[in-house]
Amino acid sequence: MDQHSPTPRIDVKxxxxxxxLLSEQTPLGKFERLMQDCVGxxxxxxxxxxxxxxxxxxxGGQSAWLHLTASAVVPVTCQRCLGVVDLSLHVDQDFRFVxxxxxxxxxxxxxxxxxxxxxxxLDVLELVEDELLMALPIVPMHEAxxxxxxxxxxxxxxDGGDDxxxxxxxxxxxxxxxx
Numbered sequence: 443m444d445q446h447s448p449t450p451r452i453d454v455k456x457x458x459x460x461x462x463l464l465s466e467q468t469p470l471g472k473f474e475r476l477m478q479d480c481v482g483x484x485x486x487x488x489x490x491x492x493x494x495x496x497x498x499x500x501x502g503g504q505s506a507w508l509h510l511t512a513s514a515v516v517p518v519t520c521q522r523c524l525g526v527v528d529l530s531l532h533v534d535q536d537f538r539f540v541x542x543x544x545x546x547x548x549x550x551x552x553x554x555x556x557x558x559x560x561x562x563x564l565d566v567l568e569l570v571e572d573e574l575l576m577a578l579p580i581v582p583m584h585e586a587x588x589x590x591x592x593x594x595x596x597x598x599x600x601d602g603g604d605d606x607x608x609x610x611x612x613x614x615x616x617x618x619x620x621x
Contacts, residue, residue: 450566454539458494458506464566465491470514473571479578480516482526488514490533490570497538506539506560512570518578523587533573 450464470477470484477484490512499505512533520527536555540546546557 449568452492452494452564452566453562454494454508454560454564455506455562457492458496458508458539461493461495463491463493468567468570470516472567473574476516476571476574479518479575481519482517484517486515488512488570488574490566492566492569507555508537508539508558510535510537510569510573512574514574516574516578518582520584520587521581522583525584525587527582527584529578529582531574531577533570533577535573537569 450466452462452464467487467489470480470486470488473488490510493509495507495509496504497507510533512531514531515528516531517526517528519525537558538553538555539558539560540549541560543559546559550557
């Protein structure tokens with residue numbers, strides 16, 4: 443899918459009934475909310491696929507399902523060394539579609555899958571982006587930072603065996619004088 447292609451939108455029930463498959467590579471630049479968490483030049487793509495199916499429901503009928511996979515490598519700021527870390531994001535999620543929001547809320551606690559309200563015009567890229575955003579770690583970090591700044595921070599937070607005075611030593615001395 444090139445940068446100017448229309449956003450794929452699907453009628454979920456029809457997509458599921460025909461067991462349709464959408465599979466594309468979309469430039470990271472198409473995911474505006476995801477780009478807000480990224481740094482540096484965004485040159486990569488998001489590989490994603492959506493597979494529809496109908497499965498038996500608890501009520502005896504059939505429910506529309508969507509299996510979504512997505513993967514991307516996104517550059518974000520390491521919260522330890524403040525350098526760029528390329529994070530691999532992976533999504534592998536099942537969605538079951540229900541008639542309305544009330545049904546989704548009522549069945550959510552007992553469901554292992556995510557529940558969404560049935561749509562005749564589902565924006566697949568928006569769903570992909572939502573899932574990638576949820577796959578981002580709260581505090582992104584390198585497994586091991588190599589920058590001088592990170593090593594200094596790690597050494598300063600270490601065992602305290604260095605000769606630097608503890609920052610609260612002066613407060614302890616004041617407290618001792620008052621007692």
